[in-house]
Amino acid sequence: MEYSVKSGNPEKQRTACVVLGVFENRRLSAAAAQLDKASGGYLSNLLRRGDLQGKSGQTLLLHGVPETLCDRVLLVGCGRERELDDHKYQDAVAAAARVLNESGATEAVTYLTDLNLKGRDLPWRVRRCVEATEQALYRFDQLKSKQDKIVRPLRRLVISVPSRRDLPEGEQAAEVGQCVAAGVSLARDLGNLPGNICTPGYLADQARNLRKQHKKIQVEVLEQADMEKLGMGALLSVARGSRQPPKLIIMNYRGGARGDKPVALVGKGVTFDSGGISIKPGAAMDEMKFDMCGAASVFGTLSACARLGLPLNVVGVVPATENLPDGDASKPGDVVTTLSGQTVEILNTDAEGRLILCDALTYTERFEPRSVVDIATLTGACVIALGNHAAGLLGNHHPLINDLLNAGRHAVDRAWELPLWDEYQEQLKSNFADMANIGGREAGTITAACFLSRFTKKFHWAHLDIAGVAWKSGKDKGATGRPVPLLTQYLLDLCEQS
Ligand code: BES
Ligand code: MN
Ligand code: ZN
Numbered sequence: 321m322e323y324s325v326k327s328g329n330p331e332k333q334r335t336a337c338v339v340l341g342v343f344e345n346r347r348l349s350a351a352a353a354q355l356d357k358a359s360g361g362y363l364s365n366l367l368r369r370g371d372l373q374g375k376s377g378q379t380l381l382l383h384g385v386p387e388t389l390c391d392r393v394l395l396v397g398c399g400r401e402r403e404l405d406d407h408k409y410q411d412a413v414a415a416a417a418r419v420l421n422e423s424g425a426t427e428a429v430t431y432l433t434d435l436n437l438k439g440r441d442l443p444w445r446v447r448r449c450v451e452a453t454e455q456a457l458y459r460f461d462q463l464k465s466k467q468d469k470i471v472r473p474l475r476r477l478v479i480s481v482p483s484r485r486d487l488p489e490g491e492q493a494a495e496v497g498q499c500v501a502a503g504v505s506l507a508r509d510l511g512n513l514p515g516n517i518c519t520p521g522y523l524a525d526q527a528r529n530l531r532k533q534h535k536k537i538q539v540e541v542l543e544q545a546d547m548e549k550l551g552m553g554a555l556l557s558v559a560r561g562s563r564q565p566p567k568l569i570i571m572n573y574r575g576g577a578r579g580d581k582p583v584a585l586v587g588k589g590v591t592f593d594s595g596g597i598s599i600k601p602g603a604a605m606d607e608m609k610f611d612m613c614g615a616a617s618v619f620g621t622l623s624a625c626a627r628l629g630l631p632l633n634v635v636g637v638v639p640a641t642e643n644l645p646d647g648d649a650s651k652p653g654d655v656v657t658t659l660s661g662q663t664v665e666i667l668n669t670d671a672e673g674r675l676i677l678c679d680a681l682t683y684t685e686r687f688e689p690r691s692v693v694d695i696a697t698l699t700g701a702c703v704i705a706l707g708n709h710a711a712g713l714l715g716n717h718h719p720l721i722n723d724l725l726n727a728g729r730h731a732v733d734r735a736w737e738l739p740l741w742d743e744y745q746e747q748l749k750s751n752f753a754d755m756a757n758i759g760g761r762e763a764g765t766i767t768a769a770c771f772l773s774r775f776t777k778k779f780h781w782a783h784l785d786i787a788g789v790a791w792k793s794g795k796d797k798g799a800t801g802r803p804v805p806l807l808t809q810y811l812l813d814l815c816e817q818s
Contacts, residue, residue, distance in 0.1 A: 321457070322476040323450055323498060325490035326429065327483050330388075331358035335478065336425035337381075337392040339416045341435050342367070343401040344374040351431035351480070352395070359387045363395070375399060376408050379419045392425055398435065406448075406732045409437055413449050414456035420474045421457055427476040434480060442486055443493035446479055448732065450497030451504070451805070453477060458505055460512045460798060496628065500731075500808050503624030504801030510616035511791060511799025515592035515609045520567040520640035523589055523615060527569045527638075530619065534626035536575055542568035552679040553656040554664060558672040559641040561596055561649025566641035568680065571618070573625050573634040582633035583811065584689040584779075585622070586680050588673045588696035589615030589640035596643045596669030597651050604793065611673070613790035613799060614695035615640060620804040621811070628808075630815055635687050639676040643669070655753045659683060660775055665753035673698045674768055675757060678775040685778050691720050692781045693810075694772065695803065701764030703788040710736040711789050711803055714769040715782030724782055724810055731805035735784060738766055745770050 330338050330351050341349035346367035348356055356363040362385050366372070372380040378397030385393045398404055398412045413432055420428050433445045440448075457474070461467045481490040510518060510526065524541045531539040544565050547556055552568070559566035569589070572582075590611040594600060600608065618636040625634055650656070654666045656675075659682040664675065673696050684692055702712040711728070713735040715721045721737055728734040747759030747767045755774065759767025769783050789802045 321454070321474065323479060323494045324476070325446065325479050325481055325487055325494055327481050327487065330355040330429070330431055332389060333429045334389040335427055335429045336390070337394050337420060337423065337428040338388070338390045339394045339396060339420070339428055339430040339432060341398045341412060341432050342372060342374040342395045343398050346372070346374055347401055349398070349431070349435055351434050355385070355388060355393065359385050362386055372397060377411050377415050379415050381419060381423055392423065394419060394423070394428070396432065404435060404437055406437070406440070409435065409445070410448060410452040410732065413452040417453040417456040417474065421470060424472045426472055426474060427478070428474065429478040429480060431480045434482065442481060443489050446481070446490050446493035447497040449479055450494050451501045454501035455504065458508060460509065499624050499627035500805055502627060503620035503804045503808060506623050507613070507616040507620030507801040507804050508799040510619060511610050511613045515642070518609070518612065519564045519591050520589065520642070521564065523591065523612065523638060523640045524567045524569050526619060527571050530571060530623060534623070536573055537622060537626055538572040538574065540570045542570070550659060550683070551657065552659045554658040554675040555639050555641065555679040557650045557654065557656040557666065558596070558643055558675050561644040561646035562642035564591070564642050566639070568683070569638040569640060571622050571636040573622050573636070575625065575630045576633040580633045581690040582635045582687055583814065584635045584637060584684045584687055584692040585618045585807065586637045586677060586684055586692060586694040587615035587618035588612065588677055588694070588698065589638045590673060590676065591640060591642050593643045593670070593672065594645060596672060597645050597649050598668045598670040599645055600670060607791065607793060610791040610799060611697050612640065613697050614786060616799065617695050617786070617802070617804050617807060620801060621807040624804060624808045625811060628812070630811055632811065632815055634811065635689070637680050637684050639680040641676060643672045658775070662755065662774065663753040665750040665756045667756045668758045671757045671768070674771045677772055681772065681775045689779050691717070692776065692779050693724065693784060693807065694781070695784045695786055695807070697787045697790050698785045699765045699768050699787055702785040705738070705765055706736055706788055708788050708792070710734045711806070712765050712785035713737045713782060714740045714766065716740070716773060716776060717780035717782070720780050720782050723813060724784070724806065727809035727813055728803070728806040731809040733803050733805040735803070735806060740766065740769055740773060
């Protein structure tokens with residue numbers, strides 16, 4: 321879709337549709353009031369008759385509104401004026417996008433960006449308008465034999481800004497929004513692809529694709545033999561049960577100066593997690609194709625970085641493997657030696673994410689990173705603790721944790737910190753190796769992070785457990801693309817700081 325930015329009165333827009341906000345109890349937004357006045361009170365008359373209450377998500381499409389130059393007017397409910405927040409704003413934008421896309425209007429001018437949102441400036445509102453629109457119109461139908469194509473989809477969205485002076489800022493915000501949205505879509509596509517298509521090898525090919533699209537991205541893929549030579553016993557132990565060879569994918573985005581230390585993003589890439597010998601129950605096991613959403617977010621964020629042309633270096637590291645049961649698979653009780661030299665007793669083969677991440681994290685030392693963030697659908701316990709609203713966040717460096725918390729708030733892709741106190745480390749004791757790969761029922765998200773913390777002592781590190789936010793279950797089952805907005809915002813903020 322095409323986006324542009326414009327200033328001017330709503331009744332003067334020569335367009336297929338003008339989009340206006342209406343608050344609960346039939347209160348018109350400023351732009352709606354302006355068009356209402358020009359039309360001789362046409363909108364307020366309709367509202368008085370009870371056609372639209374203004375509840376969040378409600379819409380009403382009108383044709384032939386007098387004294388306007390547009391073919392249609394779309395009224396969008398925004399809820400109570402004083403309660404308008406980030407989420408209700410996005411809901412309104414998304415509702416508008418869905419109706420427009422099926423209305424026959426191929427172009428529209430939206431005034432939703434004119435709404436007042438506490439603490440959110442115009443560039444923020446424009447950017448989120450683009451991102452929420454793209455998110456709402458996202459479809460994953462590449463695997464359906466018949467795709468029900470919308471006959472006249474929305475092709476161009478014009479975003480209103482208050483005055484001509486706001487145009488440059490608005491245009492830039494729309495551009496940033498499109499870059500982030502493209503990263504989110506890529507992450508969603510990779511997440512939604514099934515395990516028989518999106519294998520470790522497929523992910524490696526996608527990395528090479530990214531390199532083809534962006535000159536500033538370099539790619540290296542380590543094969544099983546390379547991992548054996550290096551001594552990545554933990555990563556390899558997970559791959560043993562699979563016919564698909566594991567890959568360690570390294571993507572280097574070089575937007576900064578040669579000597580600039582990179583930010584490292586390490587993403588869990590388990591393309592299907594059956595649990596291995598500690599096999600999972602059957603219910604909803606299909607959703608374990610989403611166990612590579614951490615990896616997908618690394619791909620999405622790197623692609624967003626490249627599109628934005630961010631002036632910094634970012635290295636993405638993705639350990640990719642399946643976790644399957646087999647005669648050759650790792651068994652509970654097996655002891656393996658990690659790349660760091662530390663040994664691990666595998667008490668549960670379903671705690672495989674930390675096993676592949678620990679070797680990838682140790683490998684990341686060689687990049688001398690300024691900070692390392694790993695992103696993983698690591699624990700079901702995180703879904704119990706935080707539900708679907710926030711990613712779990714733990715780490716060894718508070719400034720980094722705060723940067724990520726702030727980035728998440730700004731991007732409406734929030735994380736919430738959990739403690740990583742030493743006391744929890746005791747749960748990882750093993751009688752037979754340096755540590756066990758599980759820490760018992762209690763504080764499962766924290767003990768998983770404790771495990772990782774033993775491999776991250778040499779750098780500033782934070783861990784995002786995205787098990788609750790990376791995909792949705794139920795009738796809207798599918799990948800969300802989170803936390804690409806958070807990660808991209810973190811990198812954007814780093815560019816501002818320096
Ligand atoms: N990929 C899962 C975590 C997961 C489970 C995410 C369900 C979302 C929904 C991970 O590999 C896993 O199986 N973790 C185990 C760890 C346990 C064995 C210590 C879990 O959470 O049950
Ligand atoms: Mn598992
Ligand atoms: Zn897993």
